[in-house]
Amino acid sequence: MDDSTKRLLQQLVRRIPTQMLKTTLEKWGRLTTEQQKSLDFTQPKWVLTENLLAFCEENGWTTKHITELEMIYVTDSPNQGMWYAFQLLDPEDDAPSVELTQFKEQFKIHLTELIRHVSIKIKKHTDEAVWIRIAWGDSFSRPNHLKPTYVVHHLQTPYVFMSSVTRKQKPLLSQALVLATRYTAIKDAHLSGRKLTAIRDVVMKQYQQVFPTKYPSPLLEQNQTASNPLIKREQAESSENRHQMACEAFGYGMVPQLQTAVYKLETKFRGITNKTMTERGEPIRCVVKFTSTNLLESFRNCASSGIASTPVTPLLSSITQKGRNFFVITDNGRGPS
Structure with a gap:
């Protein structure tokens, strides 16, 4: 040994x-x-x-x-470390027919062509996900097994999840994935978190969704508490509507345990009282970060209870609708970009 x-x-x-x-x-x-x-x-x-x-x-x-x-x-134990979601783009005609054996062979061939010393292990999990472990070396050193990269890909889907990949390694890994899956390109999905199952469920819509209809049937609120009958009767319609819109924005029942959402604001100073700030060439930048053990459930409860206004602002509903939790908000856009 x-x-x-x-x-x-x-x-x-x-x-x-x-x-x-x-x-x-x-x-x-x-x-x-x-x-x-x-x-x-x-x-x-x-x-x-x-x-x-x-x-x-x-x-x-x-x-x-x-x-x-x-x-x-x-x-x-997939819910550890930091995972980042990526989306494959523009599939070729034979992309849906790629199977595990073909994927394994092509991925190993393409990655070893790009980097000389690399150790690759590929295994199919019980949930049909393909797990890839990569230990990286370079032209002069053997693969470092103490700091491996992990990649998870569900065949026949355009989504890839990566953990512990450096900026130098990402282009090599991305190119090998694109070629092995028979797609044309890959992009950052701007969705990350410490729970792989959560970001997978968000981006692949694997949770109970509620869709708006012309005549929506009220959803039963969970954990209802007893209250004054007269007050309850007066507020019933408003409460049901809030709960309906909250569930349309964030899902119903058990929702993915996303833990963070980050909003980066870039804006110009407006006002006549401070010419120094008004004439500033660079935009003012700030970052707002929401954290919770279950962010979607927290937002849903805030909207359903009336703490947050409804209809839910696109700044928040875009988390589930666009499948991402990092946004850049600029003066030119009406919503998160």
């Missing part, structure tokens, strides 16, 4: 929560029955690490085996 394999195993065991370590190792299937039984998961993490290092030496595990274990953990 070389030092790089040892460091990779140590780093990985530190990352995996103790309560998940046993099931992750069982899925991996590299331990013998006796080795599995000998592990006491009530012991401190450093003791478990030392035991696994001994097994690694005994079984002759290589970096390839440890990266298999890492992929099992990452695919079972």
Whole structure:
């Protein structure tokens, strides 16, 4: 066992929560029955690490085996790190027919043509998503398995999700993806978050949506509380309309747990009291960032309860309608750009 394999195993065991370590190792299937039984998961993490290092030496595990274990953990725990959504553009005629075997072969061929030293591992998950692990090197150094890039792509869809990719690596990765999927280009979807499942559900519309109709039927508000019958009767229609519009903007029932939304404002100073600011050549810039454990649910509750006005402003409803959570607002546009 070389030092790089040892460091990779140590780093990985530190990352995996103790309560998940046993099931992750069982899925991996590299331990013998006796080795599995000998592990006491009530012991401190450093003791478990030392035991696994001994097994690694005994079984002759290589970096390839440890990266298999890492992929099992990452695919079972996708809601960590920072994920960025991208959209493939202009599919070629044969794009819908690309299958896993063809995609794997083409992706590896194109990426290895672009960069000499790179390690690629591709695995199809149970939800049909294709997971790609990439360890990058360069012309003079071997791939660094301690800082891999992860990519998730659902075949026959135009969406790709990336994590831990640098500015230098992104053009190479994008080109390989475009060629392997038989599309023409790829663009930033301006949607990111620490929960892969949330940004996937937002961009792919995988949540219960409510569409406006000419004669909408009132949606039942959840967690209703008792109130004065007269007041309730007077406010019923207004409350139902607010709730309807809130659900049209942000979804109904369980919504994706998006955690942030960022609005970057670029505007000119207007007024006659401050000529210095009025004659300023550069625009005034500021950033507004909303954060919550579940931002869409928070916005929906604010609109439904009357804290925020309805109809919901496009500045907020664009999160779900456009599938993004980063916007640049300028003087020339009527809404988020």
